[in-house]
Amino acid sequence: RGDTFVVAAATMGSILMVALGLPLFMFVARQQPSIVVEKALSSDVHRMLYLGVYGPLLAAIVSLAFGVPLAHLFSEGFTGQQLVESLVDLPLVVPHSVAGILILFGFGKGGAFPNVTVLGSMIGMILAMTFVSAPYAVNATREAFESIDDRLEYASRIHGASRWDTFRRVTAPLAIRGMVTGGVLAWARAVSEFGAVAVVAYSVSFFYPPAGGEVTTQHAPVFVYGTYLQGGLAESGAVAFILLGVSALIFLFIR
Amino acid sequence: RGDTFVVAAATMGSILMVALGLPLFMFVARQQPSIVVEKALSSDVHRMLYLGVYGPLLAAIVSLAFGVPLAHLFSEGFTGQQLVESLVDLPLVVPHSVAGILILFGFGKGGAFPNVTVLGSMIGMILAMTFVSAPYAVNATREAFESIDDRLEYASRIHGASRWDTFRRVTAPLAIRGMVTGGVLAWARAVSEFGAVAVVAYSVSFFYPPAGGEVTTQHAPVFVYGTYLQGGLAESGAVAFILLGVSALIFLFIR
Amino acid sequence: MSLHADLTATFTAEGAQSFRVDAEIEVERGESLVILGPSGSGKTLFLETVAGFHSHDGPVTLSGQRMDDTPPEKRDFGFVFQDYALFPHMTVRENVDFGSRYHDDTRDADALLTELGVGELVDRYPPTLSGGEQQRVALARALAVRPEVMLLDEPLAALDVPTRQSLRDDLADVLADATAVYVTHNRTTARALADRIAVMNDGQVVQSGTPEAVFHRPNSPMVARFTGSNVIDLEDAPSIRSVLDVPGDDVVALRPEAVGFGPEGDVRATVERVIREDATNRVTFAVDDVAIDAFADEAPAVGEEVWLTLSDDGAHVCRPPAASPV
């Protein structure tokens, strides 16, 4: 029913939709095909895309491997939980460039592990990505655990299954979608991270199979930023266009 | 009960806690008081802090003003909702520097509104912040609306209240906490945004009351990054330390 | 102030198939119609649709006036929800007064609450009240606006047995003169409150009539079972077929009250089970291949062999719904 309340809400909502949707529309409409093609054939861009998928994948796996146990503890509850929760959510509120600074203080020169080089290294990049994306893996998985009726776990226990067996046969299968969601969110967050990576590892060297050896490039958002500073809006727009296209394809594939 | 399952989960979880908590600990432990004091007295830092609170506040207000109506529409459901939802969530998955590029394409030179200058302007910074933070305002508010039992709105309607009155007397009061949460999340997200702001408005001019006129500075995360590039880790660490301290105070105050 | 609703509506719940409600009811002024049906039969959806909360096809008329496109706030109904649906951020008085600014002639909240026995709660907030108290407040809120028709969705379902009985008594008083549609799955409540009963199943009204007619002359095995009759396929019970005067291949509904037993009678039976209910004992007998329930003040011993007497007017042939016009 088209009464005034709905019309008013729709009008206000539409303005926000324009603010969010128009940039994407103009971005696609104003691309120059020749530059896009040129960039799409550039081996620099290929390396950037490879690293932009592969690095975040490692970060997402690390986030899940350590985040799922933590999420399970959260869903069961323990003393001091609030403090630990704040710590997990910390990366969500820290400005991104500050997150990079934090990582350098914690793990960089003079930090806790003198033998580890994080500045400009692959390890540093993965650490920065894990730092910002782990909360997503933990929170999504935790939500999945919490949405499981306690009585299903009770039922498992009372019929003879230990905690391990209950996790394996009941809890984990019922939460598997949440874990996958958490992994995908963590991956997407790592793909999009710019500030922390730019501070910790602006350029990184890694083993690139097509080249058969080490190559150096930047994480995708850093690469786009660098292209913008050096080549201007049109060139960086073309790179961003390719990056968004590849991301969209990967998302469609995951779904 | 300390059985092996809990011990294993706690061990895995603790490793993640160290990865997230250690940087913060080392960051605090390794600060050099003299530099912190020097920075705390610098008027550049004061301006940065003022802008870092004030800009995101504007972005959060804009996000809420337009986001609450949209969230209410979402909670009631409409045809084509899925498409609109994807558009709202788009800023969550776009790399931050790419978000800046998108804004320049949409609203910059040659974009939809030729009379508006976004590059390096306050309007551009607010637009960039709103772009990345609006989804948080919409989603938190929407969740609050959806957690209200439909029957409360039915009860309001059947006893004579129109949609407007129902929203004013029942829905909005019950969702007020969610709206506040959404506003705080949007504000926090805008405070922490680095990439989009760095691309759209690296430095901005704005009216600064203590100076009685226009001054130029950078949004806080950009300022920290700039300090890191020019002055190194120790100086940028001191600035970041002050920034985090002020943020923490504001958070405590909001709670 | 008669209400007539003949509506069709399709509901699509998330993740579930769509559910169709397609039913017609008619309520005269001062009459209480009870819609009786199992959970999932669509009776709540039907009531909510009549109230205007869901869109629908087909006419809903109140006092002869079509109101298909009338929003709920203009329909002049009172609605009592199963889970109370009180506004948690308002006091009890504010809840009851909620509709007063939209209606000219409303009843005083304090007086109404006192009348319903919860006058001392006016300044409390709903979440601090017991279920029975909340339901009384919800009833007061609906009555306060003097609605033409009261719609009640299982207002007793969430309550304890003693609270339920006491509130049922009050509801009977309130509904005595009101025009009302009352939805329930409880046959005792239905019989206590109804002037007329409409039995609903799978989104359709399968039988409607006086309580006497629905309980004693069910038109289908489903209605018979749901109103508490024994449902007996005479093919499985030759010894009963020989006693009752009905065609041989029929299914018969037999009220348990119409079954007597003793050392003499028409049909030989074995006592299978005795369950003590409030007023009496429910005795289950085995006759041939079927089980038959009856009531008895004095409980027989389990395993005892007895003779049943079946009263002809407690038995009714109930044809499957396909064959019977609704």
Place this chain on the structure above:
Amino acid sequence: MSLHADLTATFTAEGAQSFRVDAEIEVERGESLVILGPSGSGKTLFLETVAGFHSHDGPVTLSGQRMDDTPPEKRDFGFVFQDYALFPHMTVRENVDFGSRYHDDTRDADALLTELGVGELVDRYPPTLSGGEQQRVALARALAVRPEVMLLDEPLAALDVPTRQSLRDDLADVLADATAVYVTHNRTTARALADRIAVMNDGQVVQSGTPEAVFHRPNSPMVARFTGSNVIDLEDAPSIRSVLDVPGDDVVALRPEAVGFGPEGDVRATVERVIREDATNRVTFAVDDVAIDAFADEAPAVGEEVWLTLSDDGAHVCRPPAASPV
């Protein structure tokens, strides 16, 4: 295989105050104990604590063996949940077989399900089943591991009346020889299934004994009301005080079955309301300032003046709980 639990546990729900359960029960081998109490009385929490799902103080012993620190999987209980709690990602057969790998001597899933009348569902998934079917599967899952003691948490509460009656009959068969603790707020279910009843209120057992004792000799007005007795403060009903041979300032529980009426009798009364229940009519009389329920096969007219006859052995002095040792 006797179970003895004397436990104290404090629960703190989010946002609510803490709730304390402090109660003792004792069940002998082959005996069915029913814990009867209103919702919110802590009976479910008590049962879950006995099963080992919550930590507690005080001993829980099974066959003389202390099991306070035994995890639930070692306690050898079967548990049937109110909301079924079937594993939604497993077939019915996998659900029933769930415990087989942890127990040596389990019962065959298919045979057990057939016995309970749901043998054809073995390959279905729980979300596609009706409530009654799910509850039968849940019962089979608990029985499959041959537990020493069955714990049942309101397994009938979520079901329709006809389904409930049919499952209650099957439960009576299952519980006939089993050692069981059964939690419910329904007094008819309690009386149908119990060898002994423990009435629970506010986290404490306030009375326990045979169904006969609890229903006919309640030790408090709360128990009297909850088991369906009339609760009469004799101060308000002088004409009843003069008939019953009890001290003057007492509160009396009077079974409605013990109240008769007719043209002659002991106490003058007015018919206030008649409600048709399954077996009979529930008649409410006004005597002095109190209301008294009775049952009658033939319903009197509302407003009629009659005489009540009160049988002395249906009346019992119920002192408030403070004065009576539990």
